[in-house]
Amino acid sequence: MHATDTTVRFALLMTFILASAPTFADVDINHKEFLLKLAGDWVQRKTDDKDQFVVRSAKNNSQVTVSILMARFPSAKLKEVAQKFLQSRERAEHIDASRKVELVNKRVEPEREMYKVSYSGTDNRGRQFRFVGYVTTVKVLSFYCETLDRDALFGQNAFDEAFKGFKFYVP
Numbered sequence: 001m002h003a004t005d006t007t008v009r010f011a012l013l014m015t016f017i018l019a020s021a022p023t024f025a026d027v028d029i030n031h032k033e034f035l036l037k038l039a040g041d042w043v044q045r046k047t048d049d050k051d052q053f054v055v056r057s058a059k060n061n062s063q064v065t066v067s068i069l070m071a072r073f074p075s076a077k078l079k080e081v082a083q084k085f086l087q088s089r090e091r092a093e094h095i096d097a098s099r100k101v102e103l104v105n106k107r108v109e110p111e112r113e114m115y116k117v118s119y120s121g122t123d124n125r126g127r128q129f130r131f132v133g134y135v136t137t138v139k140v141l142s143f144y145c146e147t148l149d150r151d152a153l154f155g156q157n158a159f160d161e162a163f164k165g166f167k168f169y170v171p
Contacts, residue, residue: 034168082115
């Protein structure tokens with residue numbers, strides 16, 4: 001075997017190894033209504049909904065879903081809309097009767113020119129989740145992080161890591 005053959009074989013082997021190895025690029029979603037920038041092993045997944053964005057982290061055993069609904073609401077009705085939004089989210093968490101869900105820390109709070117809706121919870125499938133939504137005069141924005149780990153601190157850290165990379169435009 002010649003040195004050239006060995007070099008070519010080594011180059012082909014390295015090309016195969018590098019091509020088949022998983023690659024992780026930073027998540028950088030730049031939507032007209034929000035930004036989501038995450039480093040590490042977060043990977044964006046494709047969805048059929050143009051207003052829903054899903055990213056996953058194997059390290060954190062977590063998935064984040066950001067969704068946006070454009071709609072106009074009068075300022076005087078924002079609190080009412082936010083309360084109905086929380087009720088809608090609660091119903092969605094309980095839609096699967098085989099899934100036993102416990103929700104805690106449910107809140108609807110004014111924040112600047114909008115209302116913030118939030119809760120956290122666990123289910124009988126070993127998941128913990130945290131939700132933060134914002135109701136403004138022109139949109140409803142949702143940030144949902146679920147972690148398949150019962151350790152509350154681990155789940156909170158996964159949420160915090162993802163949420164610090166989330167920014168949105170008001171209104």
